[in-house]
Amino acid sequence: MQSVLSSQRMPLLLLGCALALCYKACGVTITTDNANVQAIEFEEAILSCKYTIEKDPNPRLEWKKLGQTHVSFVYYRGHLVGALKARAEMIDSSIRIKNVSRGDSGNYRCEVSAQGDTQVLAEALIHLKVLVAPGAPVCVVPISAMTGTVVELKCREEEGSPASQYRWFKDGTPLLETLTTHSKVRNSSYTINKKSGTLQFNTVAKADTGEYHCEAYNEIGQQKCAAKRMQVDDLNVSGIVAAVVVVALVIALCGLGVFYAQKKGYLSRQSSQKARTACKSARPKESDFKHTKSFVI
Missing domain, CATH: 2.60.40.10 (Immunoglobulins)
Incomplete structure (x- = not known):
């Protein structure tokens, strides 16, 4: 019984595989010679893209550069556009960059759409890395x-x-x-x-x-x-010690001078003289006194 069921399922499996293969083979397909391109700055680089179609006579080819925040066209409606417009040329469906710059580094996507094919869209991703020599450190x-x-x-x-x-x-x-x-x-x-x-x-x-x-x-x-x-x-230890000793002596002499002046009363005399001078300047002179109307009886 099991052998009979197995024999019945086998043609179905083969048919499914054939349909899957036919779907892939009959639609548009894309291949690339090199998915990871490295080029030295100011030299040329080839972004390879090759495609086959089933029957659509007018497939649409587009190239895009994938940025971190946006996608920009590189080849659109039969023309190179953007930064590569003046520095690149089309070789069939591939792009030849004549002199790459460090700003060209990134991911590029080749897209081909054929509306009349069983599989209408195919794409290939190519990574370009531009090698740059060091600058002067x-x-x-x-x-x-x-x-x-x-x-x-x-x-x-x-x-x-x-x-x-x-x-x-x-x-x-x-x-x-x-x-x-x-x-x-x-x-x-x-x-x-x-x-x-x-x-x-x-x-x-x-x-x-x-x-x-x-x-x-x-x-x-x-x-x-x-x-x-x-x-x-070498660290001049003796010089540092001498400088510290000199600073300490200067501070000590200043302290002794202040102590001696206080002991002899020089500082207190100067402060008392300043206080007397302030009191005298605060008293009004008799010549400056004037009668006002409030003293008139």
């Missing part, structure tokens, strides 16, 4: 530092795509991320973060005095900043 190097302190040197640039990584040089020699016994700066204690571009000395020493520069790099190129000198000096 900005380096922050302190002019001077005291031994034993924590010192951080900074390096940054914002143009590179993919994002730049960084390496530091002292007197033209690259600083290793991991110190070795053969390193020329093995007496130093530092940490390099190649992603953020920082060079941090945990306890800077006089041996760290020198000219430092940074280099930003990615797979497209590299750029460096001008070298800057950092001078590291």
Whole structure:
């Protein structure tokens, strides 16, 4: 019984598969040679789109760029439009960008609609990534530092795509991320973060005095900043102690002077004289007294 039912279902399954295949094959279809395109800035890029149709003699082809908040046309009604209008050309249904810019990066969609076909719409998504060499990095190097302190040197640039990584040089020699016994700066204690571009000395020493520069790099190129000198000096403990002693003596002498003046009564005499002067100035002169009508009987 089961074998009979199985034999009856088999033709139905085959028919369903055939219909599904026919639906896909008979409608409009789209393919792309490369769904993830990478191109160096100012060079060319091909956004590939190929389609087949069933019977519609006038299919409609459109290209769109998908932004984060809106969708804009790139190819519409048989013409290139927008930012690519003057920098691109159509090769059949594909787009050739003659010189890409970093603003061209993003997702593009090729759409073909054929109203007379069984499947009327098909689309392909292509991602374009424009590779950009780093710009000249900005380096922050302190002019001077005291031994034993924590010192951080900074390096940054914002143009590179993919994002730049960084390496530091002292007197033209690259600083290793991991110190070795053969390193020329093995007496130093530092940490390099190649992603953020920082060079941090945990306890800077006089041996760290020198000219430092940074280099930003990615797979497209590299750029460096001008070298800057950092001078590291010992902390002058004796000078600091002497300065503290001098300040303490000045404060003590001022305090003794005030105490002596109070003991001798200089401050009280001056205050009493000021009080007498204020009282005299407050009394009206007899010559200033004038009779008013209220005194007339």
